[in-house]
Amino acid sequence: MHQFLFLLFGAFCVGGAINLLLQKKTINSALSLIVVMGSLALIYLLLGAEFVAVVQVIIYAGAIMVLYVFVIMLLNAGDEEVVKGSNVAKIFGIPGLFAGGIIGIWVLLQHRPAEKLLPIGAMYGPADKVGELLFTKYLLAFEVTSILVLIAIMGAVVLTRRSRV
Amino acid sequence: MIPISWYLLLSAFLFACGVTGFLTKRNVITLFMSIELMLNGVNLSFIAFATRLQTLDGHIFVFFVMVVAAAEAAVGLAIIISVYRTRETLNVDRVNLLKL
Numbered sequence: 001m002h003q004f005l006f007l008l009f010g011a012f013c014v015g016g017a018i019n020l021l022l023q024k025k026t027i028n029s030a031l032s033l034i035v036v037m038g039s040l041a042l043i044y045l046l047l048g049a050e051f052v053a054v055v056q057v058i059i060y061a062g063a064i065m066v067l068y069v070f071v072i073m074l075l076n077a078g079d080e081e082v083v084k085g086s087n088v089a090k091i092f093g094i095p096g097l098f099a100g101g102i103i104g105i106w107v108l109l110q111h112r113p114a115e116k117l118l119p120i121g122a123m124y125g126p127a128d129k130v131g132e133l134l135f136t137k138y139l140l141a142f143e144v145t146s147i148l149v150l151i152a153i154m155g156a157v158v159l160t161r162r163s164r165v
Numbered sequence: 166m167i168p169i170s171w172y173l174l175l176s177a178f179l180f181a182c183g184v185t186g187f188l189t190k191r192n193v194i195t196l197f198m199s200i201e202l203m204l205n206g207v208n209l210s211f212i213a214f215a216t217r218l219q220t221l222d223g224h225i226f227v228f229f230v231m232v233v234a235a236a237e238a239a240v241g242l243a244i245i246i247s248v249y250r251t252r253e254t255l256n257v258d259r260v261n262l263l264k265l
Contacts (some may be wrong), residue, residue, distance in 0.1 A: 043172075046167075056265075130225065130228070
């Protein structure tokens with residue numbers, strides 16, 4: 001059951017990611033990115049990360065992607081322009097990519113540690129445990145994050161304002 | 166029972182898709198979405214290792230990555246809007262004012 005769910009949502013993820021690359025219109029890419037994020041949230045649930053799954057849906061699929069779709073609609077973005085790759089990329093890039101991939105896989109297989117399996121519900125990441133860690137061990141980073149968000153808000157407002165200079 | 170390598174393979178695939186999109190696409194909004202895809206791939210491997218090592222620190226890191234991604238999206242899209250206002254294009258090849 002666990003494997004079936006992983007394969008199902010993993011297939012959704014892979015399909016969405018490939019669709020993002022293949023689509024010509026920006027809005028279709030954005031919608032397939034939402035599919036990727038939603039199925040990733042379910043994979044987080046399979047891994048027992050409840051808090052992260054909920055935050056993924058609320059922040060990523062909710063807030064950030066709404067912002068993207070809003071900007072795409074606002075700017076009335078047209079089709080993607082298809083560019084032809086250079087010949088250098090065709091001659092050297094594709095064989096180089098394959099060679100690099102094969103070397104990387106070979107190196108990783110050489111140093112492969114003994115693999116343990118993840119049992120179902122191996123660990124739960126409930127919000128209270130995550131919050132406890134967030135407000136004790138990572139308190140400074142959390143506070144710095146608030147400054148970052150404040151600066152981002154101010155930056156967004158300043159950048160989009162029509163200047164009267 | 167799922168081996169952790171499956172999660173890591175999915176994570177690597179998402180990251181590779183993000184890199185491919187970033188290098189091949191020309192629309193600046195699609196480039197930003199490719200960056201989001203890369204961040205999601207990294208988040209998945211954070212969570213997989215957190216479950217494997219039985220610690221919650223990975224969850225905190227994913228939280229911070231999400232905050233940074235939200236800030237990046239807000240500021241980046243603001244920059245895109247103001248570039249579109251002045252240049253009337255979303256093609257990154259045509260935004261070449263800083264090029265020699």
